[in-house]
Amino acid sequence: MKVLIWTQYFWPENFHINAVARSLHEQGMEVTILTGKPNYPEGKIFEGYKATGIQQEEYSGFEVIRIPLRQRGKNSGKGMVLNYLSFIASGYLFAPYALRGRKFDVVFVYGLSPLLQALPAVYLAWLKRAPLVLWVQDIWPDSLVATGFIKNKWILGSVALAVRYIYRYSDSILIQCEGFRASIELLTSKKDSIRYFPNSAEDTPPELFTTSQGSRIANAVAQAFSIVFAGNIGTAQSCETIIEAAKLLKPFENIKFYLVGNGSMAKCISKSVEDGGLDNVVMTGQVPPEDMASIYASASVLLLTLRDEPTLSATIPSKLQSYLASGKPVIASSNGESANVVIKANAGLTCQAGDASALAEAVIKLYEMQPEERVRLGENGREYFKAHYQLQNRVAELITHLDDVVARH
Numbered sequence: 001m002k003v004l005i006w007t008q009y010f011w012p013e014n015f016h017i018n019a020v021a022r023s024l025h026e027q028g029m030e031v032t033i034l035t036g037k038p039n040y041p042e043g044k045i046f047e048g049y050k051a052t053g054i055q056q057e058e059y060s061g062f063e064v065i066r067i068p069l070r071q072r073g074k075n076s077g078k079g080m081v082l083n084y085l086s087f088i089a090s091g092y093l094f095a096p097y098a099l100r101g102r103k104f105d106v107v108f109v110y111g112l113s114p115l116l117q118a119l120p121a122v123y124l125a126w127l128k129r130a131p132l133v134l135w136v137q138d139i140w141p142d143s144l145v146a147t148g149f150i151k152n153k154w155i156l157g158s159v160a161l162a163v164r165y166i167y168r169y170s171d172s173i174l175i176q177c178e179g180f181r182a183s184i185e186l187l188t189s190k191k192d193s194i195r196y197f198p199n200s201a202e203d204t205p206p207e208l209f210t211t212s213q214g215s216r217i218a219n220a221v222a223q224a225f226s227i228v229f230a231g232n233i234g235t236a237q238s239c240e241t242i243i244e245a246a247k248l249l250k251p252f253e254n255i256k257f258y259l260v261g262n263g264s265m266a267k268c269i270s271k272s273v274e275d276g277g278l279d280n281v282v283m284t285g286q287v288p289p290e291d292m293a294s295i296y297a298s299a300s301v302l303l304l305t306l307r308d309e310p311t312l313s314a315t316i317p318s319k320l321q322s323y324l325a326s327g328k329p330v331i332a333s334s335n336g337e338s339a340n341v342v343i344k345a346n347a348g349l350t351c352q353a354g355d356a357s358a359l360a361e362a363v364i365k366l367y368e369m370q371p372e373e374r375v376r377l378g379e380n381g382r383e384y385f386k387a388h389y390q391l392q393n394r395v396a397e398l399i400t401h402l403d404d405v406v407a408r409h
């Protein structure tokens with residue numbers, strides 16, 4: 001089967017679709033990637049690429065085609081909007097030319113924000129007479145409301161109309177968590193086309209990673225009772241809750257927080273750390289993806305935080321699957337779906353989103369646990385991961401679904 005994966009973000013940017021594409025290829029699919037020029041999260045085009053022109057390269061044995069893209073810039077709302085719009089415009093103007101003469105059995109859209117990136121994919125699927133499968137990672141326009149990025153009701157209404165259009169012409173709508181279903185059903189009459197398909201993670205047994213094999217950061221993490229937050233440091237992640245919890249935990253000299261990643265709120269959080277004299281908070285900045293497994297293995301606890309927003313309560317950040325795979329206990333300072341997963345897996349502790357006192361209490365509770373109890377929580381999480389989120393199994397399920405969509409089309 002010839003699969004065109006449409007995604008604004010792809011390797012060397014670090015997103016889950018990289019692993020899904022590799023696994024599809026390894027399981028016999030003929031994969032082609034249509035994407036933009038890599039510039040996330042730093043906001044500037046990566047070395048070796050340029051914003052203009054169509055570029056082609058190979059990744060893990062399959063072809064990657066890159067269309068022009070305006071870089072998003074650093075902490076610039078205007079730059080981000082122009083970045084989003086440039087990919088949509090390029091999709092209409094350049095993708096048909098870049099893919100001329102090629103046939104595909106299915107177009108598969110990795111629907112991260114902005115979901116509007118799928119607009120030209122709808123046109124391309126029609127042009128290629130191929131079915132369109134949309135994998136929704138963020139619900140729009142709800143996500144815009146939750147982050148406060150756009151408040152104008154007319155703009156939000158226009159976005160909702162565009163999303164209705166995308167759903168209408170999607171042959172299948174996959175949702176990464178059940179919490180998305182109700183919101184999506186409000187914007188489409190094709191309720192039967194909605195199907196649950198969660199994110200997954202590659203299965204790397206934790207015992208393969210030791211501190212001695214790890215990075216400098218992993219070695220530092222191993223020296224204390226470390227609470228590791230990994231990923232985007234943005235408005236949705238409520239990292240200010242971590243800072244407030246760290247203030248409460250200053251008397252515990254052996255407890256440290258590590259914020260591994262970058263994002264629009266990183267400078268603000270860094271200033272809060274400095275102003276508060278918080279030597280129990282370490283911000284590492286962006287680290288190579290290959291270092292993350294050893295950092296997880298060196299951590300005492302892995303931390304997920306989200307703001308107290310209904311839309312965010314409905315989502316499961318993709319890092320949760322990697323957390324569970326690592327075999328470490330998890331704290332979910334969040335409401336709804338992500339907290340429910342931790343509870344079902346018996347993989348750690350949960351507390352209300354945005355409640356710094358409750359987060360501090362959860363950290364202390366794990367700190368005071370017997371080591372074997374923490375080990376048991378981590379093992380529970382890993383078993384839950386293997387049963388529900390293992391990459392190869394989930395991709396095999398995806399292939400079966402794509403076969404069914406193509407047959408019906």
